[in-house]
Amino acid sequence: MKCPLCSIMLISLEFAGIEIDYCMECKGIWLDIGELEYLIAEEDGDEYLEPMAAVGVKGKGRACPICTRSMKKIHLGPTKDILLDQCPSHGIWFDRGELNKFISTGRDEKRSSRLVQLLDEFFPGVDDQIEGGE
Amino acid sequence: MSSGTIFFIVVAGIVILAGIYLVIAYNSLVALRNQIENAWSQIEVQLKRRHDLIPNLVETAKGYMGHERQTFEAVTQARAKAAGAKTIPAISQAETMLSEALSRFMAIVENYPELKANQNFLAVHEELASTENRIAFARQAYNDSVLFLNNKVQMFPSNIVAGMFNFTQGEFFELEVPGDRAVPKVNFG
Amino acid sequence: MFWSVIAANKRKTYALIFLMGVFLLGTGYAVGMAVAVYNRPMAGLAGLAAAAFIWFVMLMVSLYGSDRVILSISNAKRVHRDKWPQLYNIVEEMKIASSLPKMPEIYIVEDTAPNAFAVGKSPEKCSICVTAGLLAACSRDELQGVVAHEVGHILNRDVMYMTVAATMLGSILLISDMFLRSFKYSPTIRFGSRSRISGAGGAGIIVLVASVFLAIVGPILARILYFSISRKREYLADATSARLTRYPEGLASALEKILKSTATLNFAPSATAPFYIANPYKQHLGGNAFATHPPLSERIRILRAMSAGAGYIDYMKAYIQVTNTRTSLLRASDITDTGRIEIRQASKASSGTELSHGVSRRKAGDIIRAMNNFVFVSCPCGVRIKLPPQYTGNQIRCPRCRRIHDIPETDNKNLRSILTASTALDGKNVMLEDPGQNMGIDLPSSRKQTVSLLPGKWQTFTCNHCGCSHELSPSFSGRRLTCSHCGSRITILQQASSN
Numbered sequence: 001m002k003c004p005l006c007s008i009m010l011i012s013l014e015f016a017g018i019e020i021d022y023c024m025e026c027k028g029i030w031l032d033i034g035e036l037e038y039l040i041a042e043e044d045g046d047e048y049l050e051p052m053a054a055v056g057v058k059g060k061g062r063a064c065p066i067c068t069r070s071m072k073k074i075h076l077g078p079t080k081d082i083l084l085d086q087c088p089s090h091g092i093w094f095d096r097g098e099l100n101k102f103i104s105t106g107r108d109e110k111r112s113s114r115l116v117q118l119l120d121e122f123f124p125g126v127d128d129q130i131e132g133g134e
Numbered sequence: 135m136s137s138g139t140i141f142f143i144v145v146a147g148i149v150i151l152a153g154i155y156l157v158i159a160y161n162s163l164v165a166l167r168n169q170i171e172n173a174w175s176q177i178e179v180q181l182k183r184r185h186d187l188i189p190n191l192v193e194t195a196k197g198y199m200g201h202e203r204q205t206f207e208a209v210t211q212a213r214a215k216a217a218g219a220k221t222i223p224a225i226s227q228a229e230t231m232l233s234e235a236l237s238r239f240m241a242i243v244e245n246y247p248e249l250k251a252n253q254n255f256l257a258v259h260e261e262l263a264s265t266e267n268r269i270a271f272a273r274q275a276y277n278d279s280v281l282f283l284n285n286k287v288q289m290f291p292s293n294i295v296a297g298m299f300n301f302t303q304g305e306f307f308e309l310e311v312p313g314d315r316a317v318p319k320v321n322f323g
Numbered sequence: 324m325f326w327s328v329i330a331a332n333k334r335k336t337y338a339l340i341f342l343m344g345v346f347l348l349g350t351g352y353a354v355g356m357a358v359a360v361y362n363r364p365m366a367g368l369a370g371l372a373a374a375a376f377i378w379f380v381m382l383m384v385s386l387y388g389s390d391r392v393i394l395s396i397s398n399a400k401r402v403h404r405d406k407w408p409q410l411y412n413i414v415e416e417m418k419i420a421s422s423l424p425k426m427p428e429i430y431i432v433e434d435t436a437p438n439a440f441a442v443g444k445s446p447e448k449c450s451i452c453v454t455a456g457l458l459a460a461c462s463r464d465e466l467q468g469v470v471a472h473e474v475g476h477i478l479n480r481d482v483m484y485m486t487v488a489a490t491m492l493g494s495i496l497l498i499s500d501m502f503l504r505s506f507k508y509s510p511t512i513r514f515g516s517r518s519r520i521s522g523a524g525g526a527g528i529i530v531l532v533a534s535v536f537l538a539i540v541g542p543i544l545a546r547i548l549y550f551s552i553s554r555k556r557e558y559l560a561d562a563t564s565a566r567l568t569r570y571p572e573g574l575a576s577a578l579e580k581i582l583k584s585t586a587t588l589n590f591a592p593s594a595t596a597p598f599y600i601a602n603p604y605k606q607h608l609g610g611n612a613f614a615t616h617p618p619l620s621e622r623i624r625i626l627r628a629m630s631a632g633a634g635y636i637d638y639m640k641a642y643i644q645v646t647n648t649r650t651s652l653l654r655a656s657d658i659t660d661t662g663r664i665e666i667r668q669a670s671k672a673s674s675g676t677e678l679s680h681g682v683s684r685r686k687a688g689d690i691i692r693a694m695n696n697f698v699f700v701s702c703p704c705g706v707r708i709k710l711p712p713q714y715t716g717n718q719i720r721c722p723r724c725r726r727i728h729d730i731p732e733t734d735n736k737n738l739r740s741i742l743t744a745s746t747a748l749d750g751k752n753v754m755l756e757d758p759g760q761n762m763g764i765d766l767p768s769s770r771k772q773t774v775s776l777l778p779g780k781w782q783t784f785t786c787n788h789c790g791c792s793h794e795l796s797p798s799f800s801g802r803r804l805t806c807s808h809c810g811s812r813i814t815i816l817q818q819a820s821s822n
Binding site: 173257264267271275 | 408412415416420421545
């Protein structure tokens with residue numbers, strides 16, 4: 001599986017029950033569609049799923065790392081400042097920083113999703129890392 | 135055609151058919167007998183395999199449960215006895231004792247979680263468990279084949295062929311019931 | 324082994340080959356006649372020859388290469404003993420139990436849905452395939468039950484019939500597809516059908532109608548044939564499984580897992596999705612959706628109703644009791660029990676852990692990764708890093724805690740030990756079995772039995788007694804913890820937040 005941006009191989013990371021695919025180069029994150037649903041369904045039922053329902057946006061996204069078809073551009077979460085790439089049958093791609101934005105969006109809503117909490121735990125300093133430039 | 139010729143043809147036909155039957159029946163009897171031999175050798179192979187695994191098991195376990203000397207010795211001794219057994223009744227008795235020693239050993243292993251988590255031990259344990267299964271299954275397969283042969287030897291018309299070529303009934307092999315360990319004696323003609 | 328079933332399957336196979344030949348030749352002739360504009364008889368003969376050729380090729384393929392074709396469609400990978408000793412052992416046990424003449428080849432299918440199937444034209448040459456999902460979800464006894472079920476199909480020659488039928492079905496679909504295509508694009512149909520039919524007269528119409536009929540009915544026929552496979556065979560294979568393993572509960576609980584999972588597990592993880600093709604052979608053991616299989620729930624109930632013993636007679640009794648039918652499964656002559664077949668004890672080796680779907684799916688994904696030479700690195704901070712074989716470099720920095728790890732060489736070791744060295748976490752405060760014992764990871768050298776918990780952080784520590792590692796969530800507020808592995812008590816000190 002290759003990063004849709006850098007075309008290098010993604011590595012998989014597993015932590016406390018979630019699994020993501022991660023690009024060592026651009027720090028982008030791929031979440032399998034099942035991962036997201038599994039976690040959301042397990043923790044919050046449909047309650048959290050509702051505001052997270054993807055809103056389709058016009059425009060072609062990048063190539064899905066699995067099927068290589070171009071992904072849809074979507075908004076995920078209650079606000080509309082994050083534009084993500086989603087392959088309807090395979091998963092969602094978060095560019096660097098997008099995941100953290102997504103996390104903070106979740107925080108504003110004061111919904112203590114395990115997913116949000118864990119993703120934050122997973123990469124405590126991803127943003128610093130990017131801005132600090134290693 | 136005279137009636138003599140017809141008679142001759144009929145007789146010849148019957149003889150040929152009987153001959154064909156004889157060949158088929160004989161071959162299937164031989165096949166069964168070989169199957170039984172195979173099944174028995176499979177049992178022997180698995181018993182040997184168990185003997186080979188035990189030193190590994192003991193070696194792996196020693197580091198973790200050093201003060202369970204007695205248990206080790208019981209297993210090692212039982213193994214030595216089983217490996218040294220020559221006659222079939224002796225083998226089946228020694229193997230039963232070995233099984234008992236091993237199951238006592240495994241019961242004690244339950245008290246050693248570190249050992250249970252050890253990769254080598256897990257591997258040896260899996261092999262040993264599988265070998266136990268194989269011995270059980272090989273015995274079962276052996277007994278099944280013996281039953282088939284016995285049916286053929288007893289039933290008409292294959293019993294005629296069996297009688298002609300000295301096929302005798304095989305004997306069932308029992309290991310588990312103490313005191314009633316049948317001797318796995320197969321008489322191959 | 325059921326002699327009457329074996330004989331029936333052999334008969335069916337030969338009949339199928341013959342009928343298929345007749346059908347193909349007929350279709351070929353009809354196609355030739357219908358497509359031709361000039362020189363009808365010659366075209367008919369050409370169609371006949373083409374059909375005969377296709378039939379011959381298909382026959383050869385179905386007899387000598389069908390297993391390879393099906394295995395490669397199913398994305399199955401051959402595994403040898405050293406790769407998965409337990410699976411190999413189980414298959415060999417069943418080989419011994421059933422007196423199979425040769426050890427079947429073993430394949431793992433890269434699919435997360437638990438399932439299994441067997442292919443091959445004879446017991447001498449057959450293969451047993453299990454999915455990674457099955458390996459992940461099943462205990463030893465359950466796996467044994469499933470393998471024995473497949474061996475049952477091999478013994479009863481169901482596999483032989485199915486393999487030939489599948490290839491033959493392929494040939495029918497191919498030829499009628501060619502026909503329909505020629506119909507669609509043939510200029511005679513498109514531009515001049517009227518003149519052609521009127522010119523050909525009554526015979527032409529008959530040929531055309533017949534060939535349309537064949538082309539439409541052909542695939543339907545093939546489908547019917549495909550589904551006409553005796554429904555009894557699954558029960559019989561279950562009966563064989565129970566008798567071979569002498570443990571009906573093994574198969575029953577495996578079937579239960581398959582039943583439960585079909586609802587939720589039907590997508591492949593990222594590692595395999597590109598190769599994933601849904602195909603009917605995969606549904607072999609599972610699939611309520613297919614008419615070839617009786618309902619799984621009923622099969623489970625029958626197996627669980629076998630309380631008296633594990634023999635064929637016991638299965639028959641349970642079958643009659645559960646299905647409430649009078650028609651028995653077998654002829655009396657088929658039952659070859661040597662007497663009472665006792666049900667054995669559950670094997671100790673199988674600690675049937677109930678895994679959630681998410682966990683067993685992840686475990687299946689890891690099996691597939693291990694098969695594809697991924698390298699697993701467990702970081703002491705709790706992250707497991709799974710590196711694809713294409714990853715270049717000798718080191719990797721953990722994205723969470725920034726530790727740098729050397730990447731171990733991929734040795735083609737036992738897949739299972741690679742996986743147990745980094746067992747899946749179930750999302751709660753859990754332990755990793757055997758943390759990085761062979762992984763070349765620098766564990767914290769000082770093992771303290773007292774652990775201080777930093778506020779607001781996930782934390783990993785190793786148990787002093789057994790060396791397994793534990794995860795503490797930031798929300799953990801207890802004073803003490805019992806190691807879930809060895810049972811020893813660990814004291815947790817809550818640190819002040821200023822720390």
